[in-house]
Amino acid sequence: MRLEVRYLERKVGRLDDSTGRILFQYDRDWLRGGIELSPFYLPLQAGVITLQGPFEGGLAGLFADALPDYWGRSIMDRRLRESGINPATVSALKRLALVGGGSFGALSYHPAESEDCYEARTLDEAVHFARDVLRFPENELPGSKLMQEAGSNPGGRFPKICVGWQPQTRQLVIGTQHYPEGYLPCLLKLDLGKEMPQGKTDLCRREYELLERAERRGIRCPRRWLLEGVDDVHQAYAHLLVQRFDRSTDGAVHLHSLSGIAHKLSVRYANSYEELFRLTSTLTRDQREVDQLFRRMVFNVLAGNRDDHVRNHAFIMPEPNQWKLSPAYDLTPTPELAEHSLSINGKWSAITHGDLLAVGKQFSVRQAASIIDEIDSGGSEESGLPR
Numbered sequence: 014m015r016l017e018v019r020y021l022e023r024k025v026g027r028l029d030d031s032t033g034r035i036l037f038q039y040d041r042d043w044l045r046g047g048i049e050l051s052p053f054y055l056p057l058q059a060g061v062i063t064l065q066g067p068f069e070g071g072l073a074g075l076f077a078d079a080l081p082d083y084w085g086r087s088i089m090d091r092r093l094r095e096s097g098i099n100p101a102t103v104s105a106l107k108r109l110a111l112v113g114g115g116s117f118g119a120l121s122y123h124p125a126e127s128e129d130c131y132e133a134r135t136l137d138e139a140v141h142f143a144r145d146v147l148r149f150p151e152n153e154l155p156g157s158k159l160m161q162e163a164g165s166n167p168g169g170r171f172p173k174i175c176v177g178w179q180p181q182t183r184q185l186v187i188g189t190q191h192y193p194e195g196y197l198p199c200l201l202k203l204d205l206g207k208e209m210p211q212g213k214t215d216l217c218r219r220e221y222e223l224l225e226r227a228e229r230r231g232i233r234c235p236r237r238w239l240l241e242g243v244d245d246v247h248q249a250y251a252h253l254l255v256q257r258f259d260r261s262t263d264g265a266v267h268l269h270s271l272s273g274i275a276h277k278l279s280v281r282y283a284n285s286y287e288e289l290f291r292l293t294s295t296l297t298r299d300q301r302e303v304d305q306l307f308r309r310m311v312f313n314v315l316a317g318n319r320d321d322h323v324r325n326h327a328f329i330m331p332e333p334n335q336w337k338l339s340p341a342y343d344l345t346p347t348p349e350l351a352e353h354s355l356s357i358n359g360k361w362s363a364i365t366h367g368d369l370l371a372v373g374k375q376f377s378v379r380q381a382a383s384i385i386d387e388i389d390s391g392g393s394e395e396s397g398l399p400r
Contacts, residue, residue, distance in 0.1 A: 014106045017123045018076070020050065021264060025120070028076070030106050035064045035071050048333045050120075050267060051075035052296070054276050067278055070105030074273030079116035080108055082324070084172055115175075115190065117259050118268035172203040178238070178254055197236075198260040202253040216345060217253035223316055223344040224255075230388045232308050235340045258329060258340045267330040268339065272323040279322040285356040286310050289326055290376045296328060296336045300377065307378045309341055310357065311388050314364045315398060317346045322354035366398050 018025040026039040055073045068077035090100040114121035177192030178199045204217045228234045236256040259268040327339040352361035358368035373381025
């Protein structure tokens with residue numbers, strides 16, 4: 014199979030798995046432009062490149078970032094099974110073709126394959142709902158089970174869908190990514206009420222509250238809204254609506270996760286904040302971004318967000334070759350987790366004030382002690398920070 018990779022409709026290069034291995038070649042015009050989309054593991058170079066990344070099929074992280082995980086993949090796999098196709102037989106490039114232009118970030122894959130041939134012909138109104146462009150006032154959202162069916166590409170463990178949101182009229186557009194004028198591209202995280210796993214009920218509300226706290230502590234966060242009401246099956250909901258930071262008034266913005274840009278898998282005891290700091294410093298060349306990362310690390314410790322894995326940190330490139338940390342996302346208290354996903358000063362748990370200061374000193378965060386005190390003064394779900 015061959016796929017053309019595009020960045021904002023400009024040809025980047027071509028992927029090919031016809032030899033049994035995934036090959037990639039940058040387009041000559043793209044090489045002349047000098048834009049580095051993945052500078053560490055897929056830098057600009059002429060000729061054919063054999064991809065040997067740690068991801069599915071050997072994909073490089075630049076492309077692996079486009080593949081859905083958890084929720085989005087389960088939706089894709091179900092569509093395949095309902096069409097008589099074993100998901101295990103579907104190649105990485107075929108999955109990228111299914112993603113097409115629906116990925117997060119600014120990359121798209123062509124020719125995109127219509128999902129119609131993979132969707133079940135006998136699925137009930139949920140599938141029709143996913144196909145159609147529907148508009149709903151926030152207080153007239155359909156039932157949670159129906160809403161789940163509209164999910165496709167978004168990753169994460171719990172249901173979410175891409176929507177358009179009109180803040181003034183408070184209306185949603187669901188089922189397309191081509192929104193009317195005045196609608197903001199957003200991600201709607203669904204509150205499934207009693208259907209949520211044990212300990213995860215009211216998760217959307219808790220994430221909303223944590224984002225509010227983080228922003229008050231100087232952490233860049235996306236715009237957000239909590240949509241509360243009772244759905245058509247008489248179940249109360251509190252869905253979380255978050256504005257997408259990979260979209261701007263000028264179009265799509267390139268997005269690269271820590272996992273993708275550094276070829277890191279979410280493996281226990283394999284990753285550290287120090288690695289993320291070094292990457293941030295090298296990529297952004299801006300001490301202010303390093304200081305911002307320090308705030309996030311401290312906040313995660315104090316707020317009990319231990320689900321801080323390599324897919325929950327990312328970089329955006331709003332201008333060619335100008336990188337910065339993405340706004341913080343997926344901030345949730347995780348008391349069920351005993352350890353952080355990224356180590357701090359060689360430790361995954363029982364992080365102390367001294368551990369945070371040691372990391373701050375290592376990466377020249379001049380106001381490290383003040384930042385810790387500032388964030389600690391905002392209250393935390395943990396009882397104090399050990400010295």
